[in-house]
Amino acid sequence: MTRTTSVLAFLVLAAIQLGVPLSMIVDREITLRQGHAMRFQTAPVDPYDAFRGKYVALRIEPENIIVPPDITVSVKRPFYAALAADSNGFARVSALHISAPADGDYVKVRVHWHSGTNAFIRYPFDRYYMNEQDAPRAELAYGRNSTRTNRNTYVIVRLRHGNAVIEDLIIDNQPVAKFLQREVSAP
Amino acid sequence: MNHNSYIRWLYQELPELVRSGTLAPEAAEKLKTHYGPPPAGAGRRVALTVCGILGATLIGGGIILLFAHNWSALSRSTRTVLALAPLLATHILTLWALATGRTSRVWRESTGMLVTLMLAAAIALVGQTYHIPGNLANFLLVWMLLTLPLIYLLEATVPALIYLPGITAWAGLAQVEYGHAVWFLPLLALVLPHLALVLRRDPYGSRATFLGWMLVICLFVATGESLEKILPGLWIIVYGALATGFYLAGRRWMAAAPSTWRNPFASAGALGIVVIALLLTYDEFWNNVGWRHWRTGWAYNWRVGTLDYLILAGLSAVSTWMLLHTARRRDVLGLAFGALLPVTVLGYLLASSGFEGPAIILCNAYLLALVLTITVTGLRENRTGLVNGGLLTLSTLIVARFFDEEFSFVMRGCAFIAIGIAFLIANVLMSRRGKGAAP
Numbered sequence: 161m162t163r164t165t166s167v168l169a170f171l172v173l174a175a176i177q178l179g180v181p182l183s184m185i186v187d188r189e190i191t192l193r194q195g196h197a198m199r200f201q202t203a204p205v206d207p208y209d210a211f212r213g214k215y216v217a218l219r220i221e222p223e224n225i226i227v228p229p230d231i232t233v234s235v236k237r238p239f240y241a242a243l244a245a246d247s248n249g250f251a252r253v254s255a256l257h258i259s260a261p262a263d264g265d266y267v268k269v270r271v272h273w274h275s276g277t278n279a280f281i282r283y284p285f286d287r288y289y290m291n292e293q294d295a296p297r298a299e300l301a302y303g304r305n306s307t308r309t310n311r312n313t314y315v316i317v318r319l320r321h322g323n324a325v326i327e328d329l330i331i332d333n334q335p336v337a338k339f340l341q342r343e344v345s346a347p
Numbered sequence: 348m349n350h351n352s353y354i355r356w357l358y359q360e361l362p363e364l365v366r367s368g369t370l371a372p373e374a375a376e377k378l379k380t381h382y383g384p385p386p387a388g389a390g391r392r393v394a395l396t397v398c399g400i401l402g403a404t405l406i407g408g409g410i411i412l413l414f415a416h417n418w419s420a421l422s423r424s425t426r427t428v429l430a431l432a433p434l435l436a437t438h439i440l441t442l443w444a445l446a447t448g449r450t451s452r453v454w455r456e457s458t459g460m461l462v463t464l465m466l467a468a469a470i471a472l473v474g475q476t477y478h479i480p481g482n483l484a485n486f487l488l489v490w491m492l493l494t495l496p497l498i499y500l501l502e503a504t505v506p507a508l509i510y511l512p513g514i515t516a517w518a519g520l521a522q523v524e525y526g527h528a529v530w531f532l533p534l535l536a537l538v539l540p541h542l543a544l545v546l547r548r549d550p551y552g553s554r555a556t557f558l559g560w561m562l563v564i565c566l567f568v569a570t571g572e573s574l575e576k577i578l579p580g581l582w583i584i585v586y587g588a589l590a591t592g593f594y595l596a597g598r599r600w601m602a603a604a605p606s607t608w609r610n611p612f613a614s615a616g617a618l619g620i621v622v623i624a625l626l627l628t629y630d631e632f633w634n635n636v637g638w639r640h641w642r643t644g645w646a647y648n649w650r651v652g653t654l655d656y657l658i659l660a661g662l663s664a665v666s667t668w669m670l671l672h673t674a675r676r677r678d679v680l681g682l683a684f685g686a687l688l689p690v691t692v693l694g695y696l697l698a699s700s701g702f703e704g705p706a707i708i709l710c711n712a713y714l715l716a717l718v719l720t721i722t723v724t725g726l727r728e729n730r731t732g733l734v735n736g737g738l739l740t741l742s743t744l745i746v747a748r749f750f751d752e753e754f755s756f757v758m759r760g761c762a763f764i765a766i767g768i769a770f771l772i773a774n775v776l777m778s779r780r781g782k783g784a785a786p
Contacts, residue, residue, distance in 0.1 A: 170438075178435065
């Protein structure tokens with residue numbers, strides 16, 4: 161391979177290598193800027209991922225949905241959950257489809273367990289990355305703000321054409337970063 | 348083929364050969380003219396390459412750790428710029444090296460390593476910034492596919508040394524995530540031309556050795572991960588054929604290797620054969636195998652399972668062909684190791700028909716015969732390593748059997764003493780033979 165060919169071939173490869181993370185960025189930025197915001201109730205915990213630092217793992221509700229009689233659920237294929245807000249303003253699954261609905265808010269989900277007409281679904285957002293010092297503190301904060309009588313944690317997710325990107329994790333009606341800041345500055 | 352190490356050795360030997368009168372000075376000069384000057388600075392080159400790779404690894408690892416820290420104080424746009432900046436910087440560095448003709452091994456391996464690591468960091472940091480769900484299988488697949496062209500473009504082996512364990516890890520994760528790892532073999536095939544090139548250039552050089560060991564280890568792991576395992580126990584023949592194939596290939600095509608380390612195929616194959624044979628002397632591995640215990644369920648994909656039989660047929664055909672070739676050459680040691688394949692086939696047929704006991708006896712008999720062949724060959728050819736290897740395997744077999752069958756302390760004690768004496772006698776004999784052969 162001549163020097164010019166090597167340089168040109170490497171330029172193409174570099175463009176592709178940069179293009180992959182860039183396309184990930186562009187997709188999510190468009191969703192965050194133009195997508196419709198919905199609130200999902202959560203249950204954070206704190207595992208560790210060697211590649212990406214610490215994050216708050218999210219259990220998104222509603223997990224348990226009723227499967228329409230015309231749909232055969234399977235753990236092997238994705239489904240599309242049409243979403244609507246309930247009386248408290250939190251997302252609920254209004255319908256389950258095997259293909260993307262033409263309009264309205266929806267998100268691609270996977271069924272990880274089903275029995276009869278009940279199915280447990282997994283949303284395409286399951287973690288909120290944080291500083292390794294903040295993640296355990298966020299988990300503790302959740303413990304205090306997510307009891308039977310006091311459920312004050314949720315995530316704001318932007319939805320656009322089936323794409324979903326988490327905008328913020330809310331604890332006690334404040335973005336988690338602000339909540340933790342207030343905790344530190346509190347006497 | 349690169350003979351650098353031999354040429355260096357020859358240049359070291361020549362003065363002594365001339366001094367002792369073994370070689371005429373004119374002949375020594377003719378040899379020097381024939382082989383050319385000794386390859387200078389090889390040690391320095393290796394040290395530079397190692398330092399370059401280590402430096403790139405440390406810098407890359409450090410950047411990944413800094414990213415993992417996650418600066419929550421930084422804005423999203425700053426973090427996305429930071430995610431791509433190191434990758435772009437290593438791209439520019441590599442381009443500059445290519446454009447200015449800096450194509451030495453140090454440059455190629457170091458820049459290859461840096462780009463590979465920074466690529467992973469970029470994808471991971473974008474995932475972190477946008478809270479993208481963690482799917483390690485997808486992450487590894489994208490990373491490895493984007494790394495692959497680097498191996499060929501830079502003709503660098505370090506990215507290949509990352510690619511091989513990368514696709515192996517992917518196979519394990521894909522089996523759990525998607526229920527099959529059918530794409531492992533095509534992914535493996537994509538890196539084989541590089542291995543062939545490196546082996547052709549210098550089969551006993553450092554690149555070929557490291558790549559060979561990595562390939563063998565990854566294949567031993569990934570074969571088990573890729574099998575769909577619908578027919579229980581099929582792994583016995585597949586692994587038997589794999590280990591046999593590696594051993595016979597190494598023995599046939601890399602026979603001139605200066606050390607066992609430099610022949611990863613024969614070394615790992617021999618070790619694999621002994622370990623597999625030893626495992627198959629336990630009844631646990633023969634229970635519930637064969638066509639009377641087909642597996643069903645969502646995790647067992649029948650269409651993907653067909654690939655198991657293709658892998659089995661392919662590996663067995665290649666290993667049988669090499670075994671026949673070994674038989675024609677009357678290579679007794681090669682035949683003894685290679686016999687694992689027919690032993691596993693026969694054992695599997697017996698166990699599948701409900702005769703687990705005879706299958707276990709067959710494997711015990713095979714291992715004993717193998718150990719004796721290794722030891723006798725070692726004694727005949729005066730190779731202490733072979734003799735000790737044979738006796739060590741025999742000891743392992745006896746320890747395994749005695750713990751397995753619960754023989755009495757007295758019997759165990761006597762057997763250990765007998766083998767200990769055999770070790771000592773063999774080594775004394777070898778040592779005397781060595782002295783007798785000395786001038």
